[in-house]
Amino acid sequence: xxxxxxxxxxxxxxxxxGYLRVKKYDWKVSALQLHTLIHKHYIKPSICxxxxxxxxxxxxxxxxEIKNYLLRYNIRLTASHLGAFITDVASNFxxxxxxxxxxxxxxxxxxxxxxxxxxxxxxxxxxxxxxNFTHQDYDFIFVYSRPNCTDFFIANSYLFNNQLIESKSIxxxxxxxxxxxxxxxxxxxxxxxxxxxxxxxxxNNRIKVYHLLHDILPLQLPQFFWTEMIEExxxxxxxxxxxxxxICVSKTVTxxxxxxxxxxxxxxxHELKIGFIHNGADFESSLSTKxxxxxxxxxxxxxxxxxxFLMVGTLEPRKGHTxxxxxxxxxxxxxxxxxxxxxxxxxxxxxxxx
Numbered sequence: 001x002x003x004x005x006x007x008x009x010x011x012x013x014x015x016x017x018g019y020l021r022v023k024k025y026d027w028k029v030s031a032l033q034l035h036t037l038i039h040k041h042y043i044k045p046s047i048c049x050x051x052x053x054x055x056x057x058x059x060x061x062x063x064x065e066i067k068n069y070l071l072r073y074n075i076r077l078t079a080s081h082l083g084a085f086i087t088d089v090a091s092n093f094x095x096x097x098x099x100x101x102x103x104x105x106x107x108x109x110x111x112x113x114x115x116x117x118x119x120x121x122x123x124x125x126x127x128x129x130x131x132n133f134t135h136q137d138y139d140f141i142f143v144y145s146r147p148n149c150t151d152f153f154i155a156n157s158y159l160f161n162n163q164l165i166e167s168k169s170i171x172x173x174x175x176x177x178x179x180x181x182x183x184x185x186x187x188x189x190x191x192x193x194x195x196x197x198x199x200x201x202x203x204n205n206r207i208k209v210y211h212l213l214h215d216i217l218p219l220q221l222p223q224f225f226w227t228e229m230i231e232e233x234x235x236x237x238x239x240x241x242x243x244x245x246x247i248c249v250s251k252t253v254t255x256x257x258x259x260x261x262x263x264x265x266x267x268x269x270h271e272l273k274i275g276f277i278h279n280g281a282d283f284e285s286s287l288s289t290k291x292x293x294x295x296x297x298x299x300x301x302x303x304x305x306x307x308x309f310l311m312v313g314t315l316e317p318r319k320g321h322t323x324x325x326x327x328x329x330x331x332x333x334x335x336x337x338x339x340x341x342x343x344x345x346x347x348x349x350x351x352x353x354x
Contacts, residue, residue: 141174146191156172183209
């Protein structure tokens, strides 16, 4: 820190390097990389197993056979059983073939409870960037669910409210078909944990299921997280390991995940695909909160000193705010007139800093 504040040359070098990194990690590039990676490495023509789309007459014949069986043995279906039966028929014997292959991106967390944290900013950025281009072979559809619900719904209301689509329509229930992909773009552990059986059923019906992974810090650095968070994260990761794969946000996280799963799930009987993309760095695409209160601006303008340091992020033990404050207290005690600006929501176990 002292080296940085004491060297104009080093400061200019870091600023120039920052501009270069921002240009490299653009959210449009990240969204395109994500779609390309899914297309290249996670989708095989064989997932459709010949042609799952059958003729209408054939579907009716099979339904008639089931109906006759129920009548022959005087079996009566309850409303819930009938609903499950209809759902199974729709997923196993789809009559209408979609014009394109479909990738469903789950964004449940920002719809149920948007904390506006780093992970949610990544989700919003990829959603926003996905509307800037189209793919000739795939439709990208954003969906959501809830921990106490086994169904998924198209997120039309969310997209309309965020001005990503022009007309508002109802949030229709999703009927998954063989060959579809469900990609959990957002981090919503309770949804995965409570829907393990439903997700397993989707995979049995030849729907591929993947997850975006930002890190495994709760397992690597448990001293920086509360007990319930660690337990939930571990349960989520073990449940997700029984899907088709992960896309991580860096090569480092990819390696860490592989090493952890090799120890935690040594007898996993299916091939788990693991790859990575990089996050973007532009703020506009993330659709973050907009505008600044006038009193905040006046406070910033009133700060004295030539150099201002900005630290942005939720205040959490692992972010190092306590260490940064110690460094600046040392600098201030030596007479340096530097300003430290901390922007972020107050997180767990950080009241002593605030």
